[in-house]
Each structure stands twice: as structure tokens, then as C-alpha cells.
Amino acid sequence: MAFFSDDISINTIVGEGSAVSGNLRVNGFVRVDGDIDGNLDTPGNVIIGEKARIRGNITAAAVTVGGIVIGDISAPKSITLLTESIVIGNITTRRLQIAENTFVQGHCISLKDEESYSKAVKEFTDKQAVLSKVM
Numbered sequence: 001m002a003f004f005s006d007d008i009s010i011n012t013i014v015g016e017g018s019a020v021s022g023n024l025r026v027n028g029f030v031r032v033d034g035d036i037d038g039n040l041d042t043p044g045n046v047i048i049g050e051k052a053r054i055r056g057n058i059t060a061a062a063v064t065v066g067g068i069v070i071g072d073i074s075a076p077k078s079i080t081l082l083t084e085s086i087v088i089g090n091i092t093t094r095r096l097q098i099a100e101n102t103f104v105q106g107h108c109i110s111l112k113d114e115e116s117y118s119k120a121v122k123e124f125t126d127k128q129a130v131l132s133k134v135m
Helices: 114-134
Strands: 010-014 019-021 029-032 035-037 045-048 053-055 062-065 068-070 073-075 078-081 086-088 091-093 096-098 103-105 108-110
Touching: 062 073, 073 078, 078 091, 091 114, 108 114
Parallel strands: 010 029, 019 035, 029 045, 035 053, 045 062, 053 068, 062 078, 068 086, 073 091, 078 096, 086 103, 091 108
Antiparallel strands: none
16 A cells, blocks of 8 residues: 555656757656756656756656756646756746746746636647747
């Protein structure tokens, strides 16, 4: 019998010194300590280490950022930005924690209520789609 409902075992590791070029779709918990040039998509959680660099969008249940992300992060469960992390992109989540000495540039949607969150994300996504067609 498990005491925790979340699976905390890491399914995939992109180690320090490793580089991935292209989109990455993973089933489960992911830890990134290397570089990814592409989107990262998982139904599980993501931990981005202090030396990691990601240039692409991240979609996951929960994301913890210790390194650099240049792209949007969407994690309905939670997003945690650790000290000295950098995010240049939009953030959408129901729970956001930001430590000291972090850098964030982009739009942020963080609403605890599921209905309000879903509505705000849909409106923002629709606006972004229209803007991308105009530019």
C-alpha cells in the first residue's frame, strides 16, 4: 500500500553534459540537468536542474525550475521557480512559487479555482493564436 498518491520515481533523465535537439515526449517523471532544444511534454512532473537549459515549451503536471527555460511553461498542478532560475516565456498554473533572485519575463496566469483557471488559459490561448496570425 502506497502512502503517497504521486509517483516519485524518475522515468527519464537528461544528464549534465547531454543535449537533446528536437521535441521530447515522455510518459512519467522527468529530470533535466543537460540541454534541450525543443518542446518537453509529459503527463508527469518535471525537475529542471540548476545547470539545465531548455529552449522550448514545457507541458507537464508540475514543474520545478532551477536552471534556464526560454519558452512557455504550462503545469496545471504547480510551478516552482528556485533561486537564480530564469524563465523567459509565459507561465500558466494553478499554484506558483517563486524564490528570491529569480528572473521571469512573460505573462503569468495563476488561479487556484479550476474553472477560473481553465477559462483564463482558454482566453489567453485564443488571444495568442490571433496575435500569431496578425504578426
